[in-house]
Amino acid sequence: MQQLVPPPADGGIAVDWARITESWGRAFPPDYVRFMQVYGPGAVQNYLSIDEPEPKLSLSQARRDGMVVETANAEADWESEDKSPELEGISPLLITWGVDATADLLCWDASGPDPASWPVLVYKRGDMRWSRYDCGMAEFLVRVLRADFPECPLGAVFMWGVTDALFEKKRG
Template sequence: MDGTDALRQLMPSHPGAGDAVDWIAVERSWGTGFPRDYREFIALYGAGAVDDYLCLLLPEPRAPEGVEPAFQGMETETLNALDLWQHKAPAGSGRSGLIAWGVDSSADILCWRVIEGDPDAWPVVVWNQDDGAWLEYRCGFAEFLCRVFRAQFDACPLGSTGLWGNASPRFLHHDEESRLRGRGLDPWTGEPDPFAGMFSD
């Protein structure tokens, strides 16, 4: 069973999830292909969050020169990661590039370390904000998530253990989360949201 199939069993998608992406435009903009398991994830799940903690980013073409990239988008988080990498890259990591694919509520940034060759071989690197250090994992995107959900690393890579060993993680696409909030519900509990409407015009 490959990583995407294992992830699908651990964390089922929901109706209406998934995003269509112009991968030719995205990959031309970034100057590289993207890992197959990530492309499959975006088609099946899309951009959204896991248990209101881990935000998985939608691939987007890079902003033209002189234009600000999308707030909290893939390019913005990649620039944040590269700034941290420049100052605190692990010894022996060379001149690797990074592409961010996730962020969490602990201010961790989850990336691929972009090395020459097959994108499916890119390792995952995590900026752990609590430790102020980069951690590298010799696995791909889907396998990394599965191993977090199964607690299969020596220690939790993230700042919170909420997903660590979580046997039933829940994914919500951003649009579904917005739809539920619009109905006055807390998307993560299904209960009425006591703050619904407080911040609207």
């Protein structure tokens, strides 16, 4: 990942992972934990925003554009939108970790007991369809940057095949 997207000079952020785990009822994937340590929240290619972990609070207490609100948006879209065949009939536990400039939602299916094996589910807003990618968050990003899927899973190609991507850390 770091060869394709150099981390910011000021590094990642400190996170109270025990608080995050307690509030969501599960630990987060180790590749995401590592991403936050090295990069922190921010945007790849000024296109894909990667959310800062936040405790699972009520919607009225959550940040307007944060992980909790975007997860609620994903849950609503899950109920109303089409799914690829392998997703028909399932009810995943969604946690949104990213949103892009074309309003696609990038989530984990956090239903399984091992966060390291949670697949990425993408709601591609332009197609109004959910798809599953059997890899973690970091591998998903690397595969997008290497154009290593049959087609771009995102709504635009700002990251597709970009081997020297820019990461801009979110300033708090």
